[in-house]
Structures are given as structure tokens and as C-alpha cells.
Amino acid sequence: MPLLSSVFEPGFFSNGPTQSALTIGGVVAVVSGVVGVFTVARGQSFAGHSLSDIGTAGGSAAFLVGMAPLYGFIVMNVMAAGVMELIGIRRPRGRDLATGIVLGAALGLAALFLYLDTTTSSTTGATVTVLFGSIFTLDPTTVPVVAVLGIVALGCVLALFRPLILSSISPDLATVRGVSVRLVGVGYLIALALAVSLSSITVGAILSTALLIGPAATALHLTNRTGPAILMAAVIGAVETWLGILLAYDSYYWFAGSHGLPVSFFIVLIVFVVYLTVQTTVRLSQRTRGYAGRSSAT
Amino acid sequence: MPATIREGSDTLNVEDVTVRLAGRTILDDVTLHVRPGELTGLIGSNGAGKTTLLRVILGLTPTSSGRVLINGRPRSRRSGLIGYVPQQITLDPDMPLRARDLVGLGLDGQRLGLPLPSSKRRRQVDEILEAVDATRFADARVGLLSGGEQQRILIAHALISRPKLLLLDEPLANLDLRSEQEVVEVLGRVAHSQGIGVLISTHDMNPLLPVMDRVAYIAAGRLASGSTADVVSSEALSKLYGRHVDVIHIHGRVIVVAGPEGIPLHHLGPEPVARVV
Amino acid sequence: MFESFMIDAWEAGTLVAVVAGVVGFFTVLRGSAFAAHAIPNSAFAGAAGASLIGVNPIGGLAAFSLLGAMTIGALSRRARRDVATALAIVMLLALGALFLSLTTEYAPEIFSLLFGEVLGVSTSELLPTAVIGALCILGVLLLYRPLMVSSVIPDVAEAQGVSNQQMEIAFLVVIALATTMAVPVVGALLIFSLLIGPAAAARSITSRPSVALVLSVVIALLTVWLAIALSYWTNLPIGFFVGSMGAFAYAAGRGWAAVANRRLRQASPTSRDAVLG
Secondary structure, eight states, rough: HHHHHHHHHTTTTTOHHHHHHHHHHHHHHHHHHHHHHHHHHHTTTHHHHHHHHHHHHHHHHHTTTTOOOHHHHHHHHHHHHHHHHHHSSSSOHHHHHHHHHHHHHHHHHHHHHHHHHHOSSSSSOOOHHHHHHHHGGGOHHHHHHHHHHHHHHHHHHTHHHHHHHHEEEEEOHHTTTTHHHHHHHHHHHHHHHHHHHHHHHHHTTTTTHHHHHHHHHHHHHHOHHHHHHHHHHHHHHHHHHHHHHHHHHHHHHTTTSSSSOOOHHHHHHHHHHHHHHHHHHHHHHHHHHHHHOOOOOO | GGOOOOOGOEEEEEEEEEEEEEEEEEEEEEEEETTOOOOHHHHHHHHOSHHHHHHHHSSSSSOSSEEEEEHHHHHHTOOOSSSEEEEEEOTTTOOBBBBBHHHHHHHHHHHOOOOOOOHHHHHHHHHHHHHHOOGGGSSBBBGGGGHHHHHHHHHHHTTTTTSEEEEETTTTTTTOHHHHHHHHHHHHHHHHHOOEEEEESSSGGGTTTTTTOOEEETTTEEEEOOOOOSSSSSSHHHHHHTOOOOEEEEETTEEEEOOOTTOHHHHHOSSSOOOOO | OOOOOHHHHHHHHHHHHHHHHHHHHHHHHHHHHHHHHHHHHHHHHHHHHHHTTTTOHHHHHHHHHHHHHHHHHHHHTTTOEEEEEEHHHHHHHHHHHHHTTSSSSSHHHHHHHHHHHHOOSSSHHHHHHHHHHHHHHHHHHHHHHHHHHHOOOOHHHHHTTHHHHHHHHHHHHHHHHHHHHHHHHHOTTTTHHHHHHHHHHHHOOOOOOOHHHHHHHHHHHHHHHHHHHHHHHHHOHHHHHHHHHHHHHHHHHHHHHHHHHHHHHHHSSOOHHHHHH
């Protein structure tokens, strides 16, 4: 069918790198979406953004020593998330300042490592890979690693589902109910660090927030219930990612095969547009219905 | 009901509890009894020690001396017999949680893994929502509820596991008049018709007067408890504060005022605390 | 390192530092961490776009910085802006990446726009940079008092005839201008460090606003001069030195404050902690 072949340029599904990209992209989007629902619900969007920026230092350091950036991201993100949790990252002004300073130091370090990357190693494109992702050039052996890490992250969140909600509402209340707030905090941290690291390798460290909060925030406009929210966030994230990969693949053909447009750009664009559309539509429909959306929107 | 209550069947016994933190005595030899079916107001200004006392009862703050008994037994970590409504919970409008979901978490919020839907659970949630008159907004997002509605949901959350003791920390703060009355009415019903011991901490006892059975008045870490008539009097409170205090009753309301300087405190005996139980 | 080609770097760096010190003082005062993060990202997209269509990067920087400032100003009037604006920031970065991917200078261009470049400002660009910087400082000095009032006690400001909204917009424009001139030297990702670090350090050392302002500029100058010198000697990127020295200044400021507090407490052991804040 001519329509189908113009949407899916030749070789899309049989292309090796594309298959890896679709698989990894899917897993990453699902994990980010699920963890992201809790991040947004806890009001930690800015902290999530800072976390991935701080991870830049880790990814570029890993690149320097010849390790896959993924592992650098994980180490750096786990450490940074741990520190943030210790000093408490829920909204107050002074924390924004301290977080910003750490962010600056980490980005400075990233500048250093990336510079050393380009001067010492023969591989080019460290900057672009670390900052904006490289989903098409990921080593296929990364796929099982991503899958396992994704399962670990999802497992943490799903196992701690109810205690996490309780401790997000009120740590005191949770403690009285017998929840170990500390344990829950650690579990969530690990899931967050993993989610941010995984999305850093697909869309890049400084863009990874889009996958973390975009689909989640979109889902939160569509439902009031936790279960459906995380399901929707996962599905929306996956579809947006796949669409982005498809468009990036197709873009090669728009320029007669000389070069394509960055995947991360497409994914972020789709996440942004979908969010704005849903948000505006929901707001408009609430206004015409005449109340401030107190009952379930679905 | 009071005639048949005996000492051993108290819901809550706080006995000679002292709490010292960073060199300061926050609670000084505090004794308090809450009986099933009775609503006790823990009255005191900010900083008097109300929240600390509640935290001691909940096991969140350790005591320097004294003990706490729930239903006659020393409190253990997962008492499960205490329902708690903390002060000032800000529910994020982004949190995807309906009112009925929050209430449901009162049953199993501490369990790991994903919840399985069950009709029994749904029935329990519906019943308790009915009891606090919250059925109307059961499906609304918790972060979008009004102050009074949120309080009722939190009360339902605390009650659904059928506790014997219900503790509320400043539940009426920042509520408009109507919400205040709604919450007070619910609390009165909970205590009197469900036989639960209810302890409410507040800095203003007036909204509670219609439903309050007993008063526990706390000032600078010392506590005097008893009936409203006994405790909320110029004499008893002056003794508690250690300085002259006037209690004025007007139009069914109570106003506690610090007396002018220079008035002698002639009823201050060797005991600094009035224990009128 | 004072060869003729480096003179431009020193001049540009000095201008950037002075402006950053002044603007940073108010950024920290107003807690505008978010705007200080978002506007440079917008600038990045602008510079990338300018590079793509081959116009002067300063034009692109200025246009997009101001655009970003206006957007934040408009969006922040809505009640909750966390998610929408966070996504907008990221969208701008992605846009910048797109523009640069279409040019031939992809990687090096990205690097210097994001992390700075000692020789980022050429001789021909020095004059526009100085003019923009002067505008910035002039603006701040003219608006000093209403800006202070609106930053420190916004509730009272309206009563005094200061429009908080106008001050917010004015300040966002100031940040946009400061961003425009600073991005070529220190990079979009590190401007935040230069704005916040010295100002936060100054604030920890002194409580007097005029002294803090001057100190902020002094620390910013030292930071930038050291960064240029070290970058020249080691050939390592200037962004690295700006980032680490911003953190160092902040930590040093906090350390100073802690030591000063301890000395104060030792001098007058009966003074309450509340005095030392």
C-alpha cells in the first residue's frame, strides 16, 4: 500500500539498529513513564531535571575510560539521587540553590570529560552522544542490560506501590501505619536513578526529563486513578518514542540519505506537543462542562 | 456509659510521661486517660507540647520516663489500634488518587505489591465514606478537595481499619466555619455512636464544645485533665500556668485570658499541677 | 596570556563577570533559580538557529533569550507551572540540537555554546557585548529600590506602589540580557553557576545588601579571571573552571558563615540560636 510505505520508509522493520532502538526505546519509555508518575505527583519535576543534568558528568566520564555511558550515568545518578534525598528535595527555595550549585559543578566536570574525550580518543561525537543520546548507534548487547535494569526499576516501583503513595502523602502517617519510610525512599531512589540513566542513553542526558515527566504529566490529565495513570504513562511514552524513532528513520530519506534529523529532537517534540494538546483539551472541556474538574475525567 | 467504665478498660493511658529533648523539658510528668466512646480535647497553645504528646502516643517520639498503654497493653510498633490524622497534610493536586483510593489505603497501605480489587474491600470503603458523609466526592481527586472534605477523607482513612483510638492533630486549623462544623459533627458521631476513644489536639476549644466530653489542658509541658467544668476554670488553669489566668464564659463560649500583673496567686499550693480526674 | 588575541577574552570576561555579579545578586535574592536555568537554554536554541541561517549569533541569543523571558513571565502567572515550563526548557534544547545538526559544525559548536569558549567573543562583538552589559547594569541600578522591595517583601510592595508583575518582567529581561552577553564566554549550561555561586557566597558572608552586591561582583570577577587564566594554561574548557569555582565559592561562603556563627556563639553563650538564624 502506497500510504503505508510512505509512512514506513523501506527497511524500517528489518534494519538491525532500528530493531534495537525500538526495543530499548520501548523499555526505557515504559520505565520512565511509570517512575515519572510518582516524580510529578511528588512535585519533584525540577529535581528530576537536575538529576539527569548531573548525570552528564557520569556519562562523559564513562566514555573517557571506554565504558558504555550507561554505567557512568547509573553510578552518577544513584549518588546524586542519594545526596538529594538526604538533603531533602521537596520544593523549598534554599534547596533549589544548593541543587543548582551541584548542577553547575557536575556540568563543569562534564565539560572537562567531554573535552578529554574528543582529544584523547579516536571516537568522535562524545558530546552529542552523551548530551543528546544515540539510540540508533547503541551496541546491541546493551539490549539485555536495558531489559534487566528496566525490570528492576519497575519491580521496585510496583512492589512499593502502596507504601510509596502513603509516604508521598505524609511520612508521619506512613510511619504510624508501619511503613519503613527509609526503605521506601531508597527503593524509589533506585528506580528514579535507573529511569533517568536509561532515558539518558536514548534521548540524551539533558533531554531525558522529557521522557520522565512528559508522558506521566499527560496521563495525569487523563485520569485520577493511580493504576490507570501508570499504565497510560507507559503506553503514551512508548508510542511517542516509537513514533520519534520512525520519523528520525524516515528523515534520512527526506534528505536523500545524506543525513537525518536527531531522534531525540523528534521524541521531545512529540512528547511536548502531545502534552500541550492534552492539557489544553482537558482544560477547555472542563470549562465548558462548568466545574473545576473535581470528579474523575475518565 | 460513664458508670460502667472501669480503670482497666481505658482506651489510652498516658502515665507520668516526661520528654526531654536538647536539655529542654517538653512534657513534664503528664498523665492522661482516654475512655472508649469519649471525645477528649487536648487544648493548648502552639509550643505547649500537644504535638509531642501525640507523637509519644504514636510511638514517633521516645519518652524519657513514663509509659503509654493502649487498651491496657504497652504500645507496640504496629499497634493497628490507633487511627491518626496528622496536621497539615498538603495533598498535591497532581497526585492520581481518588478520595476512595486514599480511604482504601487505610486498610492495606503498608502492604507490598499491587492491590487486588475485591468487592469486600469496596464495600468497606463505601461504608466508611457514608459514615463521614463523603460519598458525594468519593471519586474526586484528593488534591482538589476542599479543606473540610480532605479532613473527612483523612478521618475515614484512619477509621477504616477499625481502630480503638483516634488521634487528630489540629484537624480544624485553616477550615472555614462550615467545614469546621461538619468535621466536628463527624468526630462527635464517631466517638459517641461507634465507641471509639477520640483525642483531638487544638489551640481553640470552642468549636469542640458541642461534642467534647473531657478536656486535657496542656501548658508549658504540664497537663491538667478532667471535665470541662473542672479544668476550664480560672482556679485550675491558674494553677496549671503558674500565674493568674482568667476564664470567661460568654454565650456558651470559653475565653482564656492571661490576667493582669500583680494579682496574687493565693491558691498555688505545693503541687504545681492540678490533676482533677 | 596577555597577547593581543587574549585581550578580547579578558575584556569580555570582565564585562560578563560584572554583569553576572550584579544580576546574580538579585537572582539569588528572588530565588529565580528556575528562570536562570530556563532562559540560557532558550538562548542556546537561538544561537544555534542563528548559526544555521548564518546571522550574527548575538542576534539569535538576544532574540531567543527575550522570547524565553516573555514566555516564562506569561506562564508563571498560571497557578502551576512546573511541568509545562520544564518541558518547554527541554524543547528549546532539543530545538537547538536540531538546528546545529543541520549545520556542518555540529559537535564543536554545541560544545562551545553549552560549555563556553574563552575566545568566544571576537573583537567585533566586544562593543555590542559591552552595550548590552551596560544596559543591564543601568537597568538594575535604576530599579534598585523597587526591585529590592518587590524581591524581599512582595506583599508590602504593592501597597507601596511597586507593581510586582512589572518588576518580575523587568528582571526577566535583565536576566535575558545578561544571558545574551554571557553565553559566548561561559556557555549556556554554566551561566547558572556564575549567576548563583558568587552571589550565594556573598550572601553567606554579609547581611548588608550593598556590601553583598559589591562582594558578589568581586567574587564573580575572581571566578572569571581565574577561569580564563587556568583555561589558557591548561587548555581545558573554561566551563569546567567556572562550574567548579562556582561550587567552591558557594561552599567557602557557607563555611565562612558557619565559622562566624560559632565565634558569635562563643562570644555570647547566652544568645539564642534564633538571633544567629
